[in-house]
């Protein structure tokens with residue numbers, strides 16, 4: 001039995017992905033803190049929605065999907081019901097396995113996960129790291145849950161805050177880029193809907209090329225950039241405005257914020 005504690009955006013996306021992957025509604029328990037949310041989850045997915053302690057008591061795998069700021073109080077609520085034969089998976093930004101372990105009795109196996117919102121379309125990038133009491137079996141069980149909803153990579157926990165900044169937050173940077181490019185289309189007199197279509201298909205096409213061609217992004221970018229052409233005129237402006245440096249600084253700031261979240 002799998003329990004998802006705190007079934008919000010990420011928890012619900014994982015829940016629906018597990019059901020799409022063949023898990024039965026009877027295999028999954030959800031928890032929510034609002035009655036209307038609990039009712040919506042029951043209706044939409046046919047799963048049981050229980051209290052956190054009830055869910056923790058029943059499940060072999062317990063996924064913690066609340067915001068980092070809510071993690072300590074959730075752990076205090078469920079700790080008495082979690083034994084060492086369970087697997088606890090923490091999906092929160094910044095929260096270390098040591099933090100989770102220190103709030104649980106004994107030596108409970110904990111795996112830390114950072115996924116991202118494309119999990120809704122089975123295109124997540126999830127990175128996982130084992131805590132002090134988790135081994136190969138626990139990493140495999142975590143991979144079995146996450147592989148149906150995207151790609152999974154094992155990384156050292158020391159890289160988790162960096163991964164959060166890169167792939168956890170990553171989709172937001174691309175959406176921001178799309179917004180900016182659509183605005184540019186508007187500036188050039190393009191209708192908004194047409195601009196959004198053009199930019200969306202360009203980003204999807206570029207992403208598929210990047211994933212499926214096996215070619216380096218520099219080679220792919222150079223292939224678009226003709227000598228004395230239009231693309232280099234745009235790239236020259238991006239360089240003049242230090243866009244690359246802005247990305248380096250932005251992702252470093254996201255990494256640092258992840259570290260702060262761990263401090264509460």
Ligand SMILES: NC(=O)C1=CN([C@@H]2O[C@H](COP(=O)(O)OP(=O)(O)OC[C@H]3O[C@@H](n4cnc5c(N)ncnc54)[C@H](OP(=O)(O)O)[C@@H]3O)[C@@H](O)[C@H]2O)C=CC1
Nearest residue numbers: 006007008009010032033065066067068070092093115116
């Ligand atoms: N959004 C993203 O892009 C990503 C988020 N994450 C991580 O995933 C986690 C969840 O994020 P996200 O899904 O966006 O956040 P949400 O706020 O959508 O989900 C968290 C849910 O937990 C519920 N909740 C809070 N406390 C409790 C409790 N004690 N018992 C039961 N339910 C509770 C909240 O209820 P209520 O609705 O009442 O607030 C909410 O529905 C975070 O830790 C975040 O760092 C990771 C990768 C990407």
Ligand SMILES: O=C(O)[C@@H]1CCC=N1
Nearest residue numbers: 093164165168169170
């Ligand atoms: O912004 C956040 O804190 C979460 C974690 C990664 C993506 N969203």
